[in-house]
Amino acid sequence: MTSFVSTSRSRSSYARSLTQDSLSSPGGYQTGPRYLYYRLYSKDGPIQSHNPIYHNDPFIGRILPRHITPPHTGISVKNYLCNVEGLAGATSSALFESLSCQAALEESAQLSLRSHHGHGLLEDEPMAVVVEAHDVRMRQAARDGQSKELTDADLREYRYVYYCIYNKDSVMPSKMSFIPDDNSLGRIDTLSIAPPHTVASLKRRIMNAEGVINQTINLFKDTDGEALMNETDHIYFLDPLASYPGQTEDEPIAIVCGAVFQESRGKDKERQGKDGKRRRRDEGRRREDSDTQLRETRRVDGERELSHEINDANHALSRRFKVTPTRGSLSYSPGWLALKTDEIMHTDGIRTSSKFKTLAGWRACYGYIAINSTGQTGFVPEHAITFL
Numbered sequence: 001m002t003s004f005v006s007t008s009r010s011r012s013s014y015a016r017s018l019t020q021d022s023l024s025s026p027g028g029y030q031t032g033p034r035y036l037y038y039r040l041y042s043k044d045g046p047i048q049s050h051n052p053i054y055h056n057d058p059f060i061g062r063i064l065p066r067h068i069t070p071p072h073t074g075i076s077v078k079n080y081l082c083n084v085e086g087l088a089g090a091t092s093s094a095l096f097e098s099l100s101c102q103a104a105l106e107e108s109a110q111l112s113l114r115s116h117h118g119h120g121l122l123e124d125e126p127m128a129v130v131v132e133a134h135d136v137r138m139r140q141a142a143r144d145g146q147s148k149e150l151t152d153a154d155l156r157e158y159r160y161v162y163y164c165i166y167n168k169d170s171v172m173p174s175k176m177s178f179i180p181d182d183n184s185l186g187r188i189d190t191l192s193i194a195p196p197h198t199v200a201s202l203k204r205r206i207m208n209a210e211g212v213i214n215q216t217i218n219l220f221k222d223t224d225g226e227a228l229m230n231e232t233d234h235i236y237f238l239d240p241l242a243s244y245p246g247q248t249e250d251e252p253i254a255i256v257c258g259a260v261f262q263e264s265r266g267k268d269k270e271r272q273g274k275d276g277k278r279r280r281r282d283e284g285r286r287r288e289d290s291d292t293q294l295r296e297t298r299r300v301d302g303e304r305e306l307s308h309e310i311n312d313a314n315h316a317l318s319r320r321f322k323v324t325p326t327r328g329s330l331s332y333s334p335g336w337l338a339l340k341t342d343e344i345m346h347t348d349g350i351r352t353s354s355k356f357k358t359l360a361g362w363r364a365c366y367g368y369i370a371i372n373s374t375g376q377t378g379f380v381p382e383h384a385i386t387f388l
Helices: 011-023 074-084 133-137 199-210 259-312
Strands: 036-042 045-047 060-063 093-096 127-131 160-166 177-179 182-189 217-220 253-257 319-323 344-358 361-371 377-381 385-387
Touching: 036 074, 036 133, 045 199, 060 074, 074 093, 074 127, 127 133, 160 199, 182 199, 199 217, 199 253, 344 377
Parallel strands: 036 127, 160 253
Antiparallel strands: 036 045, 036 060, 093 127, 160 182, 177 182, 217 253, 319 344, 319 385, 344 361, 361 377
16 A cells, blocks of 8 residues: 655644744743643544533543642543543543554553643643443533633644445445435544554444444455455554555445354354253253152152151161271262261161262162261261171
8 A cells, every 4th residue: 555645734743833833932942831632532432521622623621730649640640531521430441642552551650741741742642541431321421611611623634534334235325424425435533533543443433433233344445355454453543644544535445244243143043053952951961860869869858757767666776887988978969978987877777779870870879878976867878888
């Protein structure tokens, strides 16, 4: 792709010259107040500021750095900006040194805010705060009357991303169209894209602008559709000397909705069908196992009741035995006693049977109904018994 060079004055050059012309003394030092300029975003797009500078650009705000609690770090600046913007309860937020930065500032990072240089000095190069979309819905309202004293911003050079949006059959009308006789071509302002500026953030902004919900979309570098855009790739929207996909009306990017989603939905249905069969099979096995355990528990309970009747008839559990080591206690089987090596128990000496579960299913096991040292009654397999 050829490099794009702006033929008009860049916004950065304009802002710098404005600062030098209006805020500098003859010696070259700024004499006006030092502001921190910033823009607010959710991950879906821009958020209007509670501290706007202009009527015609309500998305940029500014504050005096001396109002921020020292030390001036990433976390203190972020907390102050969220607080004055009614977002103090934000569950997640990120602070960017500028709109073109590809990574958020560390919360412990020291920021230069006092001198007439450093972070957020120019409205053309503001800092940025990005919050979650659901936090915007819980945002506190702005104070009334603040916008009455605002002026209009000077005209700026707009930089757009142009695109066409498609479903599986054809191009669709764009909600962001701007040509009366061609509603298929849409565009968004690059300043409306939340940092970091990646294909993923561009994709999310366009989905929000077009109202695309619950669909998978693919972005292509042009309408030929030969080059799929990677969501992790960085895009330099604000560099006047850089080019980017969709920079001109004649070379829009292509956004395809639904095709991958439909295929994915078909695979999901097939997977859900297989999962449903597997769940029904597992539930059937669990019910079978549960019924078997219930029958076994009732049988053992009957043996316990019979044992108590024997005791009542003065047929005491008089035979003593010692628990011997086994390959497994099998204490998880319903109605079985937990076994402890060398523990002394008592039984009536009447041999009976019970069942236990293995990987191959339920199997029978011979043993005795016994009472342990804590007074609990239950089944003990005979291979764990040594009579005394």
